[in-house]
Amino acid sequence: QVQLQESGPGLVKPSETLSLTCTVSGGSISSYYWSWIRQPPGKGLEWIGYIYYSGSTNYNPSLKSRVTISVDTSKNQFSLKLSSVTAADTAVYYCARLLVVPAAPLYWFDPWGQGTLVTVSS
Amino acid sequence: QPVLTQPPSSSASPGESARLTCTLPSDINVGSYNIYWYQQKPGSPPRYLLYYYSDSDKGQGSGVPSRFSGSKDASANTGILLISGLQSEDEADYYCMIWPSNAHVVFGGGTKLTVL
Numbered sequence: 001q002v003q004l005q006e007s008g009p010g011l012v013k014p015s016e017t018l019s020l021t022c023t024v025s026g027g028s029i030s031s032y033y034w035s036w037i038r039q040p041p042g043k044g045l046e047w048i049g050y051i052y053y054s055g056s057t058n059y060n061p062s063l064k065s066r067v068t069i070s071v072d073t074s075k076n077q078f079s080l081k082l083s084s085v086t087a088a089d090t091a092v093y094y095c096a097r098l099l100v101v102p103a104a105p106l107y108w109f110d111p112w113g114q115g116t117l118v119t120v121s122s
Numbered sequence: 123q124p125v126l127t128q129p130p131s132s133s134a135s136p137g138e139s140a141r142l143t144c145t146l147p148s149d150i151n152v153g154s155y156n157i158y159w160y161q162q163k164p165g166s167p168p169r170y171l172l173y174y175y176s177d178s179d180k181g182q183g184s185g186v187p188s189r190f191s192g193s194k195d196a197s198a199n200t201g202i203l204l205i206s207g208l209q210s211e212d213e214a215d216y217y218c219m220i221w222p223s224n225a226h227v228v229f230g231g232g233t234k235l236t237v238l
Contacts, residue, residue: 044217044229044231044232045168045217045219046229047227047229060226061226096167104156104179106173107221107227108158108173108183108219110169110183110184111170112168113167114166114167
C-alpha cells in the first residue's frame with residue numbers, strides 16, 4: 001500500500017523560498033503522476049501542480065511563476081519549491097499521488113500524505 | 123479558472139440521507155465533466171470518495187461504502203453527492219473537484235456536513 005510523507009521546515013520567513021519533500025513508500029514513484037495541494041487554515045483546497053515521474057510538470061497558473069516541482073526517482077521522492085512567500089502562503093501542504101486514466105479521461109488524487117503545516121512569518 | 127460553488131454547511135440526522143451540491147458556473151456544462159468528491163475529517167487529509175459522469179460511467183474509491191453515490195442535476199448545472207443511511211462518522215467536510223480539459227484542477231469551497 002502506497003504511503004506518502006511530507007517533510008520540511010514548518011516556519012519560513014517572508015520573501016524566502018518554501019521547500020518541502022514528499023517521500024513515497026510501499027511502491028515505486030515510477031509510472032505515476034505526483035502532486036502538491038495546499039489548504040490554508042480553515043479554508044478549502046488549492047491545487048499547486050503535478051509532476052510525472054519522467055519530470056514533466058503542470059502548474060496552477062496562479063502560482064506558476066513561483067513554483068518548481070521536481071522528482072528524484074532514485075530516492076522515491078518528489079519536491080516542492082515555492083519562492084517569494086508571503087503570509088498568504090501559510091497552509092497545510094499535502095502531497096498526493098495523481099491517478100490518471102487518459103482514455104477516459106479520469107484524474108483523481110489518491111492517496112494523500114498527512115500534510116505538513118508551513119507558517120510564513122518573520 | 124472556473125469556480126465551483128458548494129454550500130458552506132449542511133446537516134441531517136443519523137439514518138437520513140444527505141444531498142450535497144456542487145454548482146458549476148453557467149459557462150461550463152456539468153454534463154461534460156466528471157465530478158470528483160473527497161471527504162476530509164478534522165485533522166486528516168482528504169480521502170477520495172468517487173467520481174460521477176453518468177449512471178453508466180462512475181467509479182467508487184477503494185473501500186468507500188456504496189451508500190456514497192453521485193449524480194447530476196443538469197437543470198441546475200450541479201453535481202450531487204448523496205450519502206444515504208447517515209452515520210455519525212460521516213460528519214466531515216466534503217469537496218467537489220473537476221478537471222477541465224486543457225485546464226487545471228479546480229476544487230469547490232467545501233461543505234461542512236453535520237450529523238445531528
